[in-house]
Amino acid sequence: MITDPDKLTGAVKKLAKEEGFDLVGISSAEPLTQAGQRLRRAVQIGCTAGMSYLQRNPAQRARPQALFPWARSIICVGLNYHFVPLSTTKNHCRLLISRYALGRDYHLVLAEKLQLFKDKLPRTIGREFRSRVAVDTLALMEKPLAQRAGVGWGGKNSLVINPEYGSWIFLGELLSDLDLTFDEPIENQCGNCRACIDACPTGALSELGLLDARKCLSYLTTEHKGNIPPQVFGKTSKKNVCIYGCDICQEVCPFNRDTPQTKEQQFHPRAETLDLNIEQLRSLTEPRFKKLFSDTPLARLSYQQFRRNLQSLT
Ligand code: B12
Ligand code: SF4
Ligand code: SF4
Known part of the structure; x- marks a missing residue:
């Protein structure tokens, strides 16, 4: 059984990569105070349009432990979905459906991959633990979590951008009660670009x-x-x-x-x-x-x- 948090984190990340995730970072499960305030403000000023699921309880979306009081760490993963650029696809004049929707639904793909990862982890770390898979399936703010886990920074296009993969990444999480070593956020590199x-x-x-x-x-x-x-x-x-x-x-x-x-x-x-x-x-x-x-x-x-x-x- 691995008990040292750094070694445990190393083993968790290694398995995540072996399971095919392109990116993995660890966030604490503490409240996302600033992101929560911003979400509340966005709701107040009408920017969330008709998305009632965002408006119902914005404060809770920023508090993973309100959903799972046992959560101590969040394993945040990113999966690259980028494929050949538009100009070289057969649909030469216009891509009619946005890239994220041309393949199998990412909710299904990531949930299945995260479930496999979750099932294999006890053997890798030598013990059972509490966990829960999420891919936009729980009331969680996935972008601020990924940012806190160092997966990428929050771009002006409002998406999480990773220096290697850009924003062509889907996000998913495994909430856990493991004591893991948290990653540091990475610097925002948007600069003066707009x-x-x-x-x-x-x-x-x-x-x-x-x-x-x-x-x-x-x-x-x-x-x-x-x-x-x-x-x-x-x-x-x-x-x-x-x-x-x-x-x-x-x-x-x-x-x-x-x-x-x-x-x-x-x-x-x-x-x-x-x-x-x-x-x-x-x-x-x-x-x-x-x-x-x-x-x-x-x-x-x-x-x-x-x-x-x-x-x-x-
Ligand atoms: C609702 C939602 C949408 C909505 C709203 C998008 C949005 N930007 O919030 C719509 C339907 C428009 C949408 C579109 C898309 N989505 Co979407 N969506 C979500 C969902 C379910 C919740 C996001 C959310 O909470 N939005 C509410 C806003 C208020 O939250 P926020 O952007 O985090 O808010 C921050 C900013 O407002 C910022 N902020 C900074 N300064 C300030 C100042 C003030 C005053 C305020 C108020 C806020 C503010 O702080 C806030 C907190 O961090 C997430 C999954 C999840 N559960 O998190 C996927 C998610 C964000 N979507 C995703 C994708 C792929 C897309 C699309 C690319 C799909 C497409 N090709 O059409 C587009 C991208 C559009 C875009 N430029 O963002 C991915 C993004 C992956 C990534 N790399 O970041 C996610 C994470 C799903 C996933 N699991 O992979 N989406
Ligand atoms: S914010 Fe991005 S996704 Fe939304 S309309 Fe503008 S360009 Fe398209
Ligand atoms: S400001 Fe520039 S670098 Fe930042 S998200 Fe927008 S296009 Fe990308």
Whole structure:
């Protein structure tokens, strides 16, 4: 049984890498005081739009121990989902579906991988322990946790950016009662850059790293229930926007250039969806839509929302 916290942490991180996670860092399970205050403020000023799950109990989302009082450490992982750049894909004119949604749903992929990791850990460290897997499945603020664990810094595009992988990483956690050695956050390297703020077609970003979901095409195309208000575009064009999700503020980020390709096959885009053009998408019947996108993030979208997106954005 390993008892020394540094050795224990080393063994935990080694296994996480062996299980295929690209990044791993350790955070304490103490409250995320500043992030919690910011979330509360974001809710007050309306930036969380219609996401009632963020508004219900913002204070609790910043307190992992409110959910699991036994939690002492949080193993924060990152999984690269980047694949060939847009210009070399077969869909040469326009990527219609944002990159995160072209492969298998990341909730499923990360939850399965984290579960395997969790199952193997007792053997590696020589004892049983309490733990809980999370991939956007618990009321937790995953970005501030990953930042505290040194996985990356909080970019002005509001995403966690790692120097090697950029922001093309999904986040997941294993909450545990293990006494592990915590990592230090890494320095914010955005500097004077504001490429993401300037590139956002709807002005949804600000210098603060605060995203206004009411204007964000990712929110409007994936979570929003009503019509997509035409005025979100202001004077800018809706050319080259995706019909599901949005990658514009990531594509322009200098840290997202020349990042490695994902090793996770499940994130590779499915050829049958990647190559669809607008006309083919328009002609999809509901059963075909459901079949084609089953297991991808689009499975969360109703057929009506899919049709609405096509109508509003193409
Ligand atoms: C809600 C949500 C969304 C919403 C809101 C996005 C957002 N920026 O918060 C919508 C639907 C728009 C969305 C879109 C996307 N999402 Co999302 N989303 C989430 C979710 C479920 C919660 C995030 C949250 O709490 N948001 C609320 C805001 C207020 O929180 P926040 O950004 O952390 O707030 C900080 C800033 O506001 C900042 N701040 C700094 N200064 C100031 C000053 C003031 C005054 C204020 C108020 C705030 C502030 O401090 C706050 C705390 O750190 C997380 C999973 C999770 N459980 O954490 C995934 C998550 C953030 N999403 C993810 C992804 C991949 C995406 C998309 C890239 C998908 C796509 N291609 O369309 C886009 C990216 C859009 C973008 N630029 O952020 C990944 C991000 C991975 C990463 N590298 O960071 C996550 C972590 C899921 C995962 N498990 O991997 N998402
Ligand atoms: S995801 Fe798109 S709409 Fe949302 S902030 Fe980024 S560029 Fe703007
Ligand atoms: S585009 Fe520039 S400002 Fe925006 S997240 Fe990337 S480095 Fe930071």
